[in-house]
Amino acid sequence: MDTSLKNLAQSQLIKAATDFIQKKLQGRQPVIGIVLGSGLGKLADEITDPIAVPYGEVEGFPVSTAIGHKGNFIVGNLGGKCVIAMQGRIHYYEGYEMATVTLPIRVMIALGIKYLFVSNAAGGTNLSYHVGDLMIIKDHINMLPNPLIGPNLDEFGPRFPDMTRPYDPALIRKAEALAEKEGIALQKGVYVAVSGPCYETPAEYRYFRAIGADAVGMSTVPEVIIARHSNIPVFGMSVITDVAHATDDEDYVTDGEAIVKAADAAADKMTLLFTKLIAEL
Amino acid sequence: MDPRIEKIVGAVSTVRDLLEGRKPIVGIVLGSGLGKLADAIQNPVIIPYRLIPGFPLSTATGHKGNYIVGSLGGKTVIAMQGRIHYYEGYGMESVVLPIRVMIRLGIKSLFVSNAAGGVSFGLHVGDLMIIKDHINLLPNPLIGPNMDDEGTRFPDMTRPYDPELIKLAMQLAGEMGVELKQGVYLGDTGPSYETPAEYKFYRTIGADAVGMSTIPEVIVARHAGIPVFGMSVITNEAHDDYADDYENDGEDVVKAANAAADKMTGLFIKMIEKF
Numbered sequence: 001m002d003t004s005l006k007n008l009a010q011s012q013l014i015k016a017a018t019d020f021i022q023k024k025l026q027g028r029q030p031v032i033g034i035v036l037g038s039g040l041g042k043l044a045d046e047i048t049d050p051i052a053v054p055y056g057e058v059e060g061f062p063v064s065t066a067i068g069h070k071g072n073f074i075v076g077n078l079g080g081k082c083v084i085a086m087q088g089r090i091h092y093y094e095g096y097e098m099a100t101v102t103l104p105i106r107v108m109i110a111l112g113i114k115y116l117f118v119s120n121a122a123g124g125t126n127l128s129y130h131v132g133d134l135m136i137i138k139d140h141i142n143m144l145p146n147p148l149i150g151p152n153l154d155e156f157g158p159r160f161p162d163m164t165r166p167y168d169p170a171l172i173r174k175a176e177a178l179a180e181k182e183g184i185a186l187q188k189g190v191y192v193a194v195s196g197p198c199y200e201t202p203a204e205y206r207y208f209r210a211i212g213a214d215a216v217g218m219s220t221v222p223e224v225i226i227a228r229h230s231n232i233p234v235f236g237m238s239v240i241t242d243v244a245h246a247t248d249d250e251d252y253v254t255d256g257e258a259i260v261k262a263a264d265a266a267a268d269k270m271t272l273l274f275t276k277l278i279a280e281l
Numbered sequence: 282m283d284p285r286i287e288k289i290v291g292a293v294s295t296v297r298d299l300l301e302g303r304k305p306i307v308g309i310v311l312g313s314g315l316g317k318l319a320d321a322i323q324n325p326v327i328i329p330y331r332l333i334p335g336f337p338l339s340t341a342t343g344h345k346g347n348y349i350v351g352s353l354g355g356k357t358v359i360a361m362q363g364r365i366h367y368y369e370g371y372g373m374e375s376v377v378l379p380i381r382v383m384i385r386l387g388i389k390s391l392f393v394s395n396a397a398g399g400v401s402f403g404l405h406v407g408d409l410m411i412i413k414d415h416i417n418l419l420p421n422p423l424i425g426p427n428m429d430d431e432g433t434r435f436p437d438m439t440r441p442y443d444p445e446l447i448k449l450a451m452q453l454a455g456e457m458g459v460e461l462k463q464g465v466y467l468g469d470t471g472p473s474y475e476t477p478a479e480y481k482f483y484r485t486i487g488a489d490a491v492g493m494s495t496i497p498e499v500i501v502a503r504h505a506g507i508p509v510f511g512m513s514v515i516t517n518e519a520h521d522d523y524a525d526d527y528e529n530d531g532e533d534v535v536k537a538a539n540a541a542a543d544k545m546t547g548l549f550i551k552m553i554e555k556f
Contacts, residue, residue: 139478146470150370163476190478211482225473 007151010099013060017103018110021073024053030075030084032278033108033232035223037089037120039263040239041070043078043271044087050076055088060103062096073104079278084108091219093197098147102226106156109230115171115281116227117274121263122215122238123200125208126189129215129240132266134273135187136175137167137236140221141213143194147222148229157229166224168233171277175235178276184269189214191238193221205244215240235277239266285374286428288335292378293385295333296348300326300386303350305359307553308380308388308507310498312364312395314539315514316345318546319362325351330363330379337365337375348379354553359383366494368472373422377501381431384505390446390556391502392549397490397513398475400483401464404490404515407541409548410462411450412442412511415496416488418469422497423504432504441499443508446552450510453551459544464489466513468496480519490515510552514541 028051036043044050055061055071071088078085086108090101105116124133152159172188179186192208194200196218200208208216215238227234241262282290303326311318319325330336330346338346346363353360361383365376383391397410404410427434447463454461467483469475471493475483483491490513502509 139476141476141478141482146368146473148472149368149470152472159472161473163474163479166476211485212478229473 007153011153011155014103014106014110017058017060017107020058021053021107021111024051025075026051028075028082030082030108030111030113032081032083032115032117032281033105033113034083034085034117034274035089035105035119035220036085036087037219037239037263039121039261040119040267040270041087042264042267043274044074044085046271046275047074047076047078047083047085050074055104062090062094062100079275081278081281083278084111084113089219089223092144092195092222093218098145098149098222102147102222105223105226109156109227109232113232116223116232116234118220118223118234118236119270120217120220120238121241122191122217123205123242123244124214124240125192125205125216125244126187126214127209127244129187129243131240131243131262133187133240134184134266134270135189135215135238135240136172137191137220137238138172138188139190140166140224141190141192141211142221142225143192144221147225157231161225161229163225163228166228166234167236171233171235174280175273175277178280179273182272182276184273187214187240191220191236192216194218199242209244237270237273239263239270283426283428286430288378289381289385292333292335292382296328296382296386299328300350303357305350305357305383305386306389307356307358307392307556308383308390309358309360309392309549310364310380310394310495311360311362312494312514314396315394315542315545316362317539317542318549319349319360321546321550322349322351322353322358322360325349335378337369337371354550356553356556358553359386359388364494364498366471367419367497368470368493373420373424373497377422377497380498380501384431384502384507388507390443390508390510391498393495393498393509393511394545395466395492395495395513396516397466397492398517399489399515399519400467400480400491401489402519404462404464404518406515406518408462408515409459409541409545410464410490410513410515411447412466412495412513413447413463414465415441415499416465416467416486417496417500418467419496422500432506436500436504438500438503441503441509442511446508446510449552449555450548453555454548457547457551459548466495466511467491469493477520484519512545514545
């Protein structure tokens with residue numbers, strides 16, 4: 001297809017999905033978007049007076065196929081604010097194009113969110129990290145295709161968006177202050193995004209550590225780039241569900257089920273922190 | 282016939298018909314904000330990309346979309362006023378099509394230029410950097426069945442940038458009093474600029490400057506055995522830490538490139554005179 005036609009089609013898809021969801025919201029105006037990572041979907045249970053919109057009902061939306069992911073928008077109250085949470089994200093490794101992976105983010109932006117909170121389950125490449133740690137994402141390294149490749153959607157942002165501060169410094173400071181008050185220990189590091197779906201080899205873990213990454217995962221960065229394109233402040237958090245040093249052991253086995261369990265254990269702390277942070281916005 | 286070759290041959294035939302017998306021997310690719318070198322080309326024939334079958338249109342800020350064929354430094358040159366970028370959404374085949382066409386038109390060397398961000402702390406806004414080598418983080422433009430008429434399946438990349446041309450540039454710059462840096466250019470897709478963590482990553486692996494172009498063109502030229510000279514205009518500086526009010530935007534990049542473009546134009550002309 002001609003690139004300008006593709007662009008038009010994408011704009012129309014975003015608009016149609018936004019209009020559809022808006023009708024379901026009965027006048028609610030979400031101000032904060034939240035993306036819930038693998039096993040972190042339980043934050044959605046804390047949202048009061050919720051309206052659920054299954055992705056399957058929204059034209060152009062794919063159905064998320066990943067373990068530990070459902071496929072719904074949940075709109076309701078959290079921390080006294082109207083939020084829209086993605087219970088289940090779309091991953092590049094599922095075989096979707098970047099335009100599809102980031103479609104729900106563009107829709108939340110079109111719905112008028114003022115902040116985006118992203119979360120994920122990640123492998124710790126930093127040797128001092130432990131399973132169950134919470135890490136504030138202070139920066140990222142993108143090894144996935146850039147979601148802005150293609151003609152620029154000018155109504156969403158500039159051709160060459162700045163990435164000097166992908167994660168909002170003021171939100172990071174607030175989160176650190178709250179965590180200290182609540183007695184929650186936090187790491188702070190750099191997230192590297194790779195396509196997956198195979199996990200990293202020990203050599204790849206060493207490579208990522210050498211280039212400055214503290215955690216590795218298969219998501220999040222495309223969503224953050226799309227949010228920053230539209231100048232939306234982002235707060236990001238990784239739950240460490242796997243650690244680098246273990247992968248060199250001869251009897252070490254990585255499995256998806258264990259990762260979902262580890263994420264579950266840390267999800268409560270993250271839910272509390274997100275709720276308190278949202279209450280302060 | 283291979284449809285890719287058909288496209289190249291069709292474009293070559295259209296361009297050749299418009300050249301009124303001119304035979305360009307040097308190809309030049311002008312980067313963001315560096316298009317003014319084209320104004321120095323005498324007796325020019327201007328061929329808009331839109332007149333050439335199969336050519337995509339350049340949509341980037343600071344880029345026009347024309348071939349300019351004429352005299353520079355006493356030689357017939359063909360300059361690309363505006364290149365095709367991968368981030369615009371085109372396949373690599375389209376990105377390098379204008380280079381393949383210049384090769385078929387008979388160029389004997391290729392000059393490439395770009396606006397790049399400084400990764401090394403030793404580079405400052407307005408610096409000119411000779412590209413002595415590169416690191417490719419874009420898709421390789423030679424992926425696919427090899428076009429044997431253009432070059433070999435596994436082209437050597439030991440000397441992507443011609444050592445003789447680099448020596449010549451250093452010597453001429455010395456005579457002209459133009460200060461030149463030398464470094465490694467890293468090409469990534471963009472279009473978002475690099476994060477601080479990505480800058481650090483690139484520095485760790487040996488890059489001095491980063492940009493969103495050039496390397497696909499260089500690989501295709503080297504595939505065909507064409508010597509390449511490359512130059513980056515540094516339009517952005519690396520920081521270890523970023524002040525709260527630090528801003529980074531495309532307009533500034535174009536301005537900084539403009540200021541250095543004159544020096545680069547002068548150097549390119551002197552080099553071409555020596556051919």
